[in-house]
Amino acid sequence: MDEKEKHQKQIEAEASRWVIQMGSSNHGLAEQARLEAWRKQSTHHENAYQFARRTWEELAGLTVTSERRERKPLSPAVAKRAFFAKPGVWALGALAASSLLIIMTTVFFGVDPVTLMQSDHHTLPGQIRTVALVDGSTVQLNTETAIAIRFNERERRVALIEGEATFTVSPSQGGKRPFIVEAAGLQVKALGTEFIVRRNRAEVDVTVVDHSVEVGATHHNAPRPASILLNSGEGVHYDTAEEAGPVRPVNLERATAWQRGQLVFDRVPLSEVADNLSRYLRGRIVITRADLADREVSGVFRVDQLGKAVDIISAEVGAQSVQIPPFLTILY
Numbered sequence: 001m002d003e004k005e006k007h008q009k010q011i012e013a014e015a016s017r018w019v020i021q022m023g024s025s026n027h028g029l030a031e032q033a034r035l036e037a038w039r040k041q042s043t044h045h046e047n048a049y050q051f052a053r054r055t056w057e058e059l060a061g062l063t064v065t066s067e068r069r070e071r072k073p074l075s076p077a078v079a080k081r082a083f084f085a086k087p088g089v090w091a092l093g094a095l096a097a098s099s100l101l102i103i104m105t106t107v108f109f110g111v112d113p114v115t116l117m118q119s120d121h122h123t124l125p126g127q128i129r130t131v132a133l134v135d136g137s138t139v140q141l142n143t144e145t146a147i148a149i150r151f152n153e154r155e156r157r158v159a160l161i162e163g164e165a166t167f168t169v170s171p172s173q174g175g176k177r178p179f180i181v182e183a184a185g186l187q188v189k190a191l192g193t194e195f196i197v198r199r200n201r202a203e204v205d206v207t208v209v210d211h212s213v214e215v216g217a218t219h220h221n222a223p224r225p226a227s228i229l230l231n232s233g234e235g236v237h238y239d240t241a242e243e244a245g246p247v248r249p250v251n252l253e254r255a256t257a258w259q260r261g262q263l264v265f266d267r268v269p270l271s272e273v274a275d276n277l278s279r280y281l282r283g284r285i286v287i288t289r290a291d292l293a294d295r296e297v298s299g300v301f302r303v304d305q306l307g308k309a310v311d312i313i314s315a316e317v318g319a320q321s322v323q324i325p326p327f328l329t330i331l332y
Contacts, residue, residue, distance in 0.1 A: 009325070012048045012325050013325040014038070015049045015051070016325045018049060019049070116146070118146070118161055119148050120149045121139070121141065121149075123142070123143055123146075124143075125282045126303065128258065128259070133151075133158075135170050135177075137168060137169045137170045137179065139158065139166070139168075141163065142164040143163070143258075143303075144279045145163025146160075146163060158180070159183070160197050161199075162199055163198070163279075164196065164198035165197060167181060167196075168193060168194045181197050183204050184201070184202050184204050184238075185202075186204050186217065187216060189214040191213055191229075192211015193210045193211050194209040194211070195230075196256070203237070204237070204238045205238075206230060206235060207235040207252075208230045208250075209252060212229060212230060214230075233249060234248065234249060235249075235250040235255070261304065262301065262302060262303065263280075263300070263306075264300050268296060268298070269294050269295070270294070270296070271293040273313060274286075274331070284328060285310065286328065286329070286331070287319075287331045288330060288332045289319075292332075297317065299316070310329060314331060
């Protein structure tokens with residue numbers, strides 16, 4: 001891609017951001033004036049804005065229809081794009097529009113506003129950072145992660161609200177203040193120095209990197225199972241049915257790859273890969289074909305080059321992709 005093409009792509013991405021931003025209810029006269037100034041920079045700016053606006057409006061107007069209902073055609077300017085010209089793509093209109101609307105509500109915050117208010121520390125999409133706690137312990141936050149610190153005189157407790165984090169625990173004086181991480185009704189008590197907890201809604205994964213941890217219910221009367229002891233190189237998964245899977249050996253090189261700015265997949269379903277990549281991108285990857293979702297992906301990808309990763313993975317599984325800049329990628 002030459003410099004002219006890069007510049008045009010940048011203008012198109014900016015146009016999409018303007019359309020989404022002006023579609024919200026929190027812009028004022030100053031914002032409107034900035035948009036008008038942006039559009040007047042060149043005919044390329046104005047054309048890109050008009051195309052993005054038409055695409056947004058027409059996507060939002062598409063609905064899933066039966067064969068007996070009349071389909072409203074897209075305008076020639078939008079329809080000439082190869083993706084929108086394909087048969088059967090009409091049923092994807094509502095999916096694309098709804099996905100964009102959902103993304104619009106959080107993209108300017110990086111995380112859900114409610115989560116933001118609950119947390120003491122958080123990371124944005126694609127961001128990885130380390131937080132030093134007052135007791136000398138450290139927490140390395142993976143992308144889209146939020147934690148709340150709840151230390152008191154009796155214990156050192158950290159709530160993992162969402163995402164994934166590595167906890168490197170400093171021993172307390174006399175061992176009187178245990179270090180505990182809580183996530184979705186579970187608590188992980190440190191008996192050693194380093195472990196990883198990942199939370200995806202009500203599902204929780206615990207991996208021990210060094211020494212051991214004790215995993216159990218947050219409350220004695222909770223439906224979670226009895227405590228489990230995990231040692232270095234072991235992990236356990238808790239699903240939405242509040243059942244613990246078997247203690248399993250964990251490939252620590254793979255489990256800690258994100259700390260080195262890498263994502264490692266070994267025969268992982270495309271649906272899971274797309275979810276993982278989406279956590280690092282300011283936007284979402286949507287799979288529209290059921291047969292694609294289960295296709296397996298293997299590879300090592302750099303977090304700072306995930307745009308290339310999407311192209312490589314698409315070729316590997318025999319899929320095509322289309323980007324609706326800057327927030328949505330559709331695999332079909």
